[in-house]
Amino acid sequence: MDKPNKVFLVLGRYGEGKSTFINTLCNFFDGGPCDTELKVAIPNEHLVQNRMIEVKPSEVALPLGERGRTTKQCALYQFRVPLGECDFAFVDTPGLGSSHMTEEEVKMEIRKCLTSTYASNIHGVIVVINPTLVGQDSQKDMLCAKFAKENLPSFIANNTFVVFSNALDSNVGVADIGFPSSQSVCMNNKFFSNPAGSYDTNAMVSAFEIIGAQILWPTLAEMTIPGHLSQQ
Ligand SMILES: Nc1nc2c(ncn2[C@@H]2O[C@H](COP(=O)(O)OP(=O)(O)O)[C@@H](O)[C@H]2O)c(=O)[nH]1
Numbered sequence: 535m536d537k538p539n540k541v542f543l544v545l546g547r548y549g550e551g552k553s554t555f556i557n558t559l560c561n562f563f564d565g566g567p568c569d570t571e572l573k574v575a576i577p578n579e580h581l582v583q584n585r586m587i588e589v590k591p592s593e594v595a596l597p598l599g600e601r602g603r604t605t606k607q608c609a610l611y612q613f614r615v616p617l618g619e620c621d622f623a624f625v626d627t628p629g630l631g632s633s634h635m636t637e638e639e640v641k642m643e644i645r646k647c648l649t650s651t652y653a654s655n656i657h658g659v660i661v662v663i664n665p666t667l668v669g670q671d672s673q674k675d676m677l678c679a680k681f682a683k684e685n686l687p688s689f690i691a692n693n694t695f696v697v698f699s700n701a702l703d704s705n706v707g708v709a710d711i712g713f714p715s716s717q718s719v720c721m722n723n724k725f726f727s728n729p730a731g732s733y734d735t736n737a738m739v740s741a742f743e744i745i746g747a748q749i750l751w752p753t754l755a756e757m758t759i760p761g762h763l764s765q766q
């Protein structure tokens with residue numbers, strides 16, 4: 535029997551680490567750390583896809599000659615949580631500020647996903663920010679906040695969680711974006727940037743600890759849609 539599904543929209547500028555974050559979750563849910571094989575739900579320039587968990591294709595190959603792939607459509611990745619009271623799903627979105635799609639194309643794609651069947655279950659938003667990119671192209675820094683404000687229900691402001699990617703030791707300056715530390719976490723998902731077979735298992739374990747007991751998980755588990763009685 536299907537359990538209720540908590541859906542989180544993953545927003546962020548192009549290249550901040552959204553797809554990589556979802557890949558990290560994929561490994562967390564599916565088998566635990568240090569498995570012989572790194573699980574890849576969303577392929578990138580280094581790694582081919584070896585897990586099929588999306589309900590809608592997300593990756594469209596770039597024109598010949600360009601490395602890597604980029605997210606052109608929203609795609610929902612659902613993870614079953616055997617012992618939990620609900621399952622979790624994360625919607626990968628094309629990055630606002632993408633150089634491969636116009637701003638309007640990206641917004642249209644995200645709006646399309648907001649009117650789809652799973653939209654009624656959107657419990658919150660995870661904004662992925664790479665602090666080393668903050669400040670570059672700074673007029674785009676506020677895009678996600680602006681987009682969320684104009685397109686999402688007002689409770690989303692409380693149900694927003696920030697994941698600072700590429701940021702375990704570089705916490706300097708990370709805190710000052712207007713979110714309480716209880717609503718943000720620093721996580722380095724660098725293992726997806728290495729060629730297949732050479733990932734750093736220590737970094738993976740550390741990411742798992744962050745997702746797990748202490749920080750990310752309890753926060754997401756507590757987020758509810760106002761007015762919806764939980765179906766547990
Ligand atoms: N070192 C490091 N690289 C990362 C991290 N997260 C993402 N990347 C790299 O940053 C690039 C963009 O990541 P991607 O997930 O495709 O960004 P998206 O456009 O937001 O989906 C890729 O080359 C990733 O391998 C991280 O936490 N640490």
Ligand SMILES: [Mg+2]
Pocket residue numbers: 552553554604605626627628629
């Ligand atoms: Mg992506």
